[in-house]
Amino acid sequence: MEDEVQHWINRYMDAYMMVTRQVAARIKDSIAADTTNDQYQILRLIHAQEQCTSTYLAETFCVGKSSITAIINRLVQAGIIERTRDENDRRQVYLSMSEHGKRVFEAAESQVHEVVAPYLFHFEKKDIETFIMMFEKLASLIQNDNGGKSQ
Amino acid sequence: MEDEVQHWINRYMDAYMMVTRQVAARIKDSIAADTTNDQYQILRLIHAQEQCTSTYLAETFCVGKSSITAIINRLVQAGIIERTRDENDRRQVYLSMSEHGKRVFEAAESQVHEVVAPYLFHFEKKDIETFIMMFEKLASLIQNDNGGKSQ
DNA sequence: ATGAAACTGTTCTACAGTTGAACTATATTT
DNA sequence: AAATATAGTTCAACTGTAGAACAGTTTCAT
Structure with a gap:
């Protein structure tokens, strides 16, 4: 039982590192040289968030x-x-994309999709669903587990 | 169909970023402060490789x-x-862990396991197998796809 | 109402990781 | 033997990260 867990973790870490590194490298080669992967991730978060603040990004990005x-x-x-101060609470600064920024983001996004999409066709639709759902469940488990280390 | 692919990719990227960042942050908090996550990954590669060279690490780590x-x-x-030159081909330098390095690595490894293991208990054994196998398949697809961009 | 505490974000310094070009040393090819 | 290829290092410039100190703003307790 313990051994099985160890074995799973090792296999997970091996595959995980390979996928992470290789995908990151391919995306980097693909998107415009002057945008880094981390910057693209930040742009994704800003894009998805109505009024995005530094605090939110810091927490989400860990x-x-x-x-x-x-x-x-x-x-x-x-x-x-672009930065915009909230006039009601002048501590807060909202982050949003300029028109140019939106174009940069959309270009990067479509490049990423071009890199990732081909791999999907090697899998069954059903398996993709399972895979993503497990990933999402894992994400929400981790997210709802702040602070408390045990369990 | 296209939309479905887009949607999958977006969900995957969201979950992926969350899991990656959060797990990395937890592992960092957990392992000794003077060892970084990247260093731990490098130690894992060296540990798994008989005679490890810089070139191998560079390729694997992208x-x-x-x-x-x-x-x-x-x-x-x-x-x-520790670095050791190959006496037959003096260009090559083999990388290996010192005794102290082995202790550092094993300590880090057990910390990582402590962080990751609790999450496994939220999943069915069967699903874990599927998840890891898909990850491994993805890893091998990506690995056997060097150079050729299309497909 | 005022002073303490809390909160948001920035600046600064130091360091880890990455790149790419130039370089050293060694081995292989022709 | 000279040209070429390979393995690894050095260097300068940059991105990302941490943490402490800081500034400005808001909230709260008394």
């Missing part, structure tokens, strides 16, 4: 807020992201 | 060889890794 400031500074400098 | 040099330099400086 990094400190100063990392977000650094990334956003570069994206602002590249004319991709 | 980075340039100079990145590997930088990582290995830090691990050598920390007394975790």
